[in-house]
Amino acid sequence: MSIQEQTPVTDPQTDTATAPEPTAPQGVREAVLAAASAARDAQPALARLTRDRKDAVLLAMAEALVARADEIVTANARDIEAADAAGIEAGLRDRLLLTPERVGSIAQQLRDAAALPDPVGEVVRGSILRNGLELRQMRVPLGVIGMVYEARPNVTVDAAGLALKSGNAVVLRGGSAALHSNTALIAVLRSVLAEQGLPEDLVIGIDEHGRDGVGVLMTARGLVDVLIPRGGAGLIARVVENSTVPVIETGTGNTHILVDASADLEAAADIVVNAKTHRIGVCNALETLLVHRGVAERALPLLAERLAAKDVTLHADDTAQEILAAAGTAARVVPATSQDWETEYLSLDLAVKVVEDFDEALAHIRAHSTGHTESILTRDLESQRRFLAEVDSAVVMANASTRFSDGGEFGFGAEIGISTQKLHARGPMGLPEMTTTKWIVVGQGHVRP
């Protein structure tokens, strides 16, 4: 499954991200905590299911979604109507829209999840201690996962499917703009759970409580085991800064490529164009290009020409501007400001900087990267070694497009997000990252001497 498209523009749901959290009305508070508590109570029933049973549930859900596609599309039409009335931007509208074909694709995500190996029960380590105690460290579900995302109904089903497959109950909060779509989708999933003799509250939506509901969910410590925000930087910042529930931070990618002095320039042009333009609204798209001074005069005009053909605007530092001007480039070039080094454009814009040497490149990345993905294009062994060793990002690459930083490309089969934090999971997260472990110790009357 491919990486999620992000929202490049400010979204009404997230634009007050850094404001202090308001206190939610008591009714919302009670309702959301009751939902989290219900999910928590439901989860043990799922934790005990075999893989065969879990897969059967996912396949039944896929079938029910297809069977009830009309109902889902009708609910979605209400969201689309409201969005159109509010003058929604075309990209956001497209992500919100469901058709019978799209419902079919969503159902297929569940079949794909069913086909993946079950992470639960995997013995990660094990031994018999010298005193005879038998020790095993085994993967078990996290418990209750809270997913907070934007108005993308496919995420509702994808997140629920991956959570269930890994033995977790899930509390879902999609964007308010998708309220009717999400409600319809969740109703289908819950009815299948009931048919299969499982608690409906394994999948529970809190969209009707709006932004306040997220605030309560973030404080449901002891009821929710982990919160995973997926979406724009504002949403993620709000959750990371205010949550007392542990959070896995995902997705913000201010991604760099360094064209080293020794780079193969034709290959470099292919990779830079691919990284920037293959898909622009995703977190592994290229945002800042660093070019080594030693190759800048040859590299920049070539790169600019190839990028101009794809309609990319270059936000260039002084040296890059001079070189491009001297070469008479056809590319659209604007002066870079300090803000450009921090920006995840998610658009046909690219920051460009000429670095005097390798150390300046590393220092720039250290100062401005979000720790998602960086790549070096080089033919020099020592440059490659140092870059891979010294750049402290979730994914470090040599001679490859940043677009490969993706759970699907890594062979995980599914991806719940890309973690840019260092605890628990770093980089693309698949099903094993949705589990924890427990230690199982079996003795025969052992006491400590």
Add this chain to the structure above:
Amino acid sequence: MSIQEQTPVTDPQTDTATAPEPTAPQGVREAVLAAASAARDAQPALARLTRDRKDAVLLAMAEALVARADEIVTANARDIEAADAAGIEAGLRDRLLLTPERVGSIAQQLRDAAALPDPVGEVVRGSILRNGLELRQMRVPLGVIGMVYEARPNVTVDAAGLALKSGNAVVLRGGSAALHSNTALIAVLRSVLAEQGLPEDLVIGIDEHGRDGVGVLMTARGLVDVLIPRGGAGLIARVVENSTVPVIETGTGNTHILVDASADLEAAADIVVNAKTHRIGVCNALETLLVHRGVAERALPLLAERLAAKDVTLHADDTAQEILAAAGTAARVVPATSQDWETEYLSLDLAVKVVEDFDEALAHIRAHSTGHTESILTRDLESQRRFLAEVDSAVVMANASTRFSDGGEFGFGAEIGISTQKLHARGPMGLPEMTTTKWIVVGQGHVRP
């Protein structure tokens, strides 16, 4: 290395744990952020060291501590003097006290750390993808670790040694009562770093900024990669509730043993006595004993007799009281209140409850456990299977004393704490848990089709 002794009584440092965090004075704020920033800038120099170099640094530190033991003991005498004047409790005083012999033991912790395998560089997973991209997931240091603990000078050196061995810079905040001792110890460690040509700020103390300093450290997001609180429940709660830096929650252990209907009662008595009395001030000590109704009449008098011989007070529920009274026990028995089910006594006290059946035992554990360690004593295969599968704690045991829930006992060689959370690390944490991973991707001009 053994599990840390905890502080059973309220500590001046932690007794306002649930109060809102006060705003630190600007001077403290600047100083603590400068310290965290200096540690962050220093860390890459350490990350590049080979294991041989890191071990040499640790051994030199051990030597310097022994050579400068007088200076350390003299500084400690100032802390002890102040503590005596303040009327410190005997147990706390003993943990604070340093002697030349104890400095020798502290130095030995560094030699032990040097002898452990280096987690950094371990390739956790790796493959060549179908398109030829080479993929490796490798352990790397977390970066900067913040350690917040109570007035135990040995933790200062132990934490610094384990952090350095795993490639991390460390910001240390011990209790104010150990200010002079910690300052002297950190001065020795820093002088060795300088002698070895490394940045002194790899080890940095912020004790002089007191409680306010901790408040600032908790908000040093982007400078500190993880905070590890070690100590009493109040300290841990303060950090967990207020930190915006990711936290690894350690140590609180409301630990249960279930004596099942089929238990071997002689073995059960040995295990219960061991778990409760082997060492009382530690997080893996037994706190609540559950006894199956079917065996309570035979088990309780025997267990009470053995526990009474060790001076344990039983906080018993009604049924247990009746059975013990009918048996004419010599044990000290007091009625249990609902508070007893929640209490980590860390003393010669034990909560005792008779459960009607296995399900009531599981429900009690689910409601009251802190998720640290629980053990079942049974001869029944199905009871053991269900207990190990259904109890959701970091360590679940059968027929063994809870005292085995320890990094040293598990063979880790070192232990930085015992995590009771589900993210990143669960249960005893050794050196690998002080690392993260990064993905290294090497291509030959790969672009995404």
